[in-house]
Amino acid sequence: MNPKRKQRLIIVLFIVFGCATAIGLVLVALNENINLFYSPTQIAAGEAPVDARIRAGGMVVEGSVKRNSKTLQVDFQITDFAEKVTMSYVGILPDLFAEGQGIVALGRLNADGVFVADEVLAKHDENYMPPEVAEALEKSGKTKDSMSPAPAY
Amino acid sequence: MWSFFHKLGSPRWFYDIGGKWLPWFALAAGILLVTGAVWGLLYAPADYLQGNSYRIIFVHVPAAFLAQSIFMMMAVSGAVGLIWKMKLADMFLKAVAPVGASFTFLALFTGAVWGKPTWGTWWVWDARLTSMLILLFLYFGVMALQAAIEDANVAAKACAVLALVGLVNIPIIKYSVDWWNTLHQPASLKLTEKPTMHPDMLIPLLIMIVGFYCFFAAISIMRTRNEILEREKRTAWVKALVQTGGRNA
Amino acid sequence: MTVIKKSGPDAGMIATLIAVLKRDLTIAYRRKQDLANPLVFFIIAVSLFPLGVSPDKSFLQEAGAGVVWVAALLATLLSLDGLFKSDFDDGSLEQYVLCPQPLFLVVLGKVIAHWLVTGLPLLLLSPVLGVMMFLSGEQIKVLFVTLLLGTPVLSLLGAIGAALTVGLRSGGVLISLLILPLYIPVLIFGTGTVNAAVSGVSTLGFLSILGAMLALALALSPIATAAALRISMSN
Numbered sequence: 064m065n066p067k068r069k070q071r072l073i074i075v076l077f078i079v080f081g082c083a084t085a086i087g088l089v090l091v092a093l094n095e096n097i098n099l100f101y102s103p104t105q106i107a108a109g110e111a112p113v114d115a116r117i118r119a120g121g122m123v124v125e126g127s128v129k130r131n132s133k134t135l136q137v138d139f140q141i142t143d144f145a146e147k148v149t150m151s152y153v154g155i156l157p158d159l160f161a162e163g164q165g166i167v168a169l170g171r172l173n174a175d176g177v178f179v180a181d182e183v184l185a186k187h188d189e190n191y192m193p194p195e196v197a198e199a200l201e202k203s204g205k206t207k208d209s210m211s212p213a214p215a216y
Numbered sequence: 217m218w219s220f221f222h223k224l225g226s227p228r229w230f231y232d233i234g235g236k237w238l239p240w241f242a243l244a245a246g247i248l249l250v251t252g253a254v255w256g257l258l259y260a261p262a263d264y265l266q267g268n269s270y271r272i273i274f275v276h277v278p279a280a281f282l283a284q285s286i287f288m289m290m291a292v293s294g295a296v297g298l299i300w301k302m303k304l305a306d307m308f309l310k311a312v313a314p315v316g317a318s319f320t321f322l323a324l325f326t327g328a329v330w331g332k333p334t335w336g337t338w339w340v341w342d343a344r345l346t347s348m349l350i351l352l353f354l355y356f357g358v359m360a361l362q363a364a365i366e367d368a369n370v371a372a373k374a375c376a377v378l379a380l381v382g383l384v385n386i387p388i389i390k391y392s393v394d395w396w397n398t399l400h401q402p403a404s405l406k407l408t409e410k411p412t413m414h415p416d417m418l419i420p421l422l423i424m425i426v427g428f429y430c431f432f433a434a435i436s437i438m439r440t441r442n443e444i445l446e447r448e449k450r451t452a453w454v455k456a457l458v459q460t461g462g463r464n465a
Numbered sequence: 466m467t468v469i470k471k472s473g474p475d476a477g478m479i480a481t482l483i484a485v486l487k488r489d490l491t492i493a494y495r496r497k498q499d500l501a502n503p504l505v506f507f508i509i510a511v512s513l514f515p516l517g518v519s520p521d522k523s524f525l526q527e528a529g530a531g532v533v534w535v536a537a538l539l540a541t542l543l544s545l546d547g548l549f550k551s552d553f554d555d556g557s558l559e560q561y562v563l564c565p566q567p568l569f570l571v572v573l574g575k576v577i578a579h580w581l582v583t584g585l586p587l588l589l590l591s592p593v594l595g596v597m598m599f600l601s602g603e604q605i606k607v608l609f610v611t612l613l614l615g616t617p618v619l620s621l622l623g624a625i626g627a628a629l630t631v632g633l634r635s636g637g638v639l640i641s642l643l644i645l646p647l648y649i650p651v652l653i654f655g656t657g658t659v660n661a662a663v664s665g666v667s668t669l670g671f672l673s674i675l676g677a678m679l680a681l682a683l684a685l686s687p688i689a690t691a692a693a694l695r696i697s698m699s700n
């Protein structure tokens with residue numbers, strides 16, 4: 064092999080090695096939680112740090128929303144259909160906030176295991192359908208999730 | 217196949233053929249956009265959850281699609297320009313950058329308008345939104361670099377390198393909703409899976425998407441033809457064209 | 466084995482790298498003022514925040530890592546304009562492009578030299594600034610590690626912008642416009658690591674993303690920089 068080609072080969076190998084390292088490291092990262100996002104199961108299992116600003120999300124549990132009649136305080140529970148976490152929030156909730164609806168909240172977990180949210184955002188899923196269809200699906204006993212893979216909560 | 221490729225390299229050939237295609241694309245874009253908009257905004261059913269506010273999808277999704285595909289087209293034509301020194305690819309790159317920036321802005325703007333009633337906020341710094349913002353900045357970078365370099369050939373090549381470097385952002389945009397738990401919902405339209413959208417809403421959306429692409433095709437042909445005239449103004453065929461009053465000789 | 470290697474072409478490659486490195490370091494050493502400017506900027510920019518926003522200890526603790534990162538990023542950006550400028554002005558850049566040694570190596574050598582004279586001093590200064598921002602010992606340690614992984618990426622990516630704008634009069638501002646979008650992910654993960662450490666979350670994921678960026682930038686950005694230099698020189 065002439066020196067020029069060998070030089071090129073070494074550079075190409077260097078580039079391939081760099082890319083491979085990058086891919087390996089990304090795979091390591093994907094196994095870690097780099098979101099600071101916790102599901103109710105993770106919070107219940109004590110994986111979430113206490114009193115650090117994190118994100119948590121899940122479905123609002125039916126019948127769990129308690130509004131304070133004098134202030135804007137709202138207490139509710141969220142679930143990922145395995146565990147439940149109680150959240151408390153003071154402020155105006157987004158229009159789409161409803162029981163059975165997915166939300167993402169930013170806030171801190173206090174020592175009692177209650178998530179004190181300072182921001183509540185309604186997350187909607189990728190399903191779109193007319194109300195009649197949604198109703199019909201519900202009546203037939205299917206959830207709207209049967210149309211698609213479950214949302215990633 | 218190869219003769220087509222070589223012909224494509226000739227700005228004059230593209231000027232002629234583009235002139236023939238242009239009215240058809242414009243017509244198709246007009247029909248599709250009007251049909252899609254009327255169908256989507258007036259006749260498609262309201263969403264069971266979001267009510268009428270979901271209708272912004274008919275602008276938001278096509279704009280976001282185009283924002284990303286235009287950048288990919290820029291990178292591809294940049295690569296073609298660098299490797300085969302094809303002038304037409306350079307001209308295309310220059311012509312579509314502002315169009316891409318406009319669609320990116322449109323996607324971000326409609327997203328913000330949509331976000332307020334659904335999420336409860338105009339803007340969140342989640343991965344999808346941030347990576348789209350970076351895309352907008354990358355378009356600005358390409359445009360600024362193009363404007364700063366006087367020599368057209370050098371400018372085109374420099375922009376091609378920048379577009380290729382910026383390409384790393386595209387998969388990040390695409391997969392951000394899957395990799396990170398973003399507030400932005402995952403894609404409703406996927407190539408491999410059934411769309412998670414009711415057909416009554418899906419069809420007008422698809423019409424709008426095709427309409428937007430036709431619109432982009434028309435705009436980009438127009439802008440590329442302009443660019444050809446500008447760059448080739450000293451050649452005999454452009455001079456002859458001007459003398460015949462712009463009609464194809 | 467060693468004898469063959471020394472006379473072989475890969476020994477030549479390392480020699481090229483070292484020669485470029487030595488030359489750039491010598492030049493940098495002779496222009497001490499240019500060396501000090503980004504550092505002074507770094508310190509002043511960081512100290513603007515307590516004065517301009519709030520000297521409140523808890524605020525500074527929360528924002529400190531981000532402030533140091535942004536200031537480091539801007540200081541690197543300021544120094545980039547000079548990366549190829551003097552070589553372009555005196556014609557040595559043209560010689561680099563024409564010489565038989567791969568431009569990839571020359572670029573890599575120049576970027577490493579750039580990092581040694583700007584990124585490394587910023588890195589070494591960062592603990593002092595961290596103390597100024599009331600960061601805890603743990604935060605300062607993590608900040609140092611993120612800057613260690615991040616500042617070389619800043620130099621590598623910045624070189625692309627510097628190469629694209631080398632012959633232009635309005636180079637300085639344009640570099641920022643071209644390169645800042647590419648810096649955003651580095652900044653996000655750099656400060657994200659420190660915030661994760663504060664929250665008591667494992668930083669391994671963040672650090673491996675930063676490492677991946679470094680590996681990718683090390684492998685690919687010299688290609689883009691070399692291509693950009695050839696384009697700029699053909700002007």
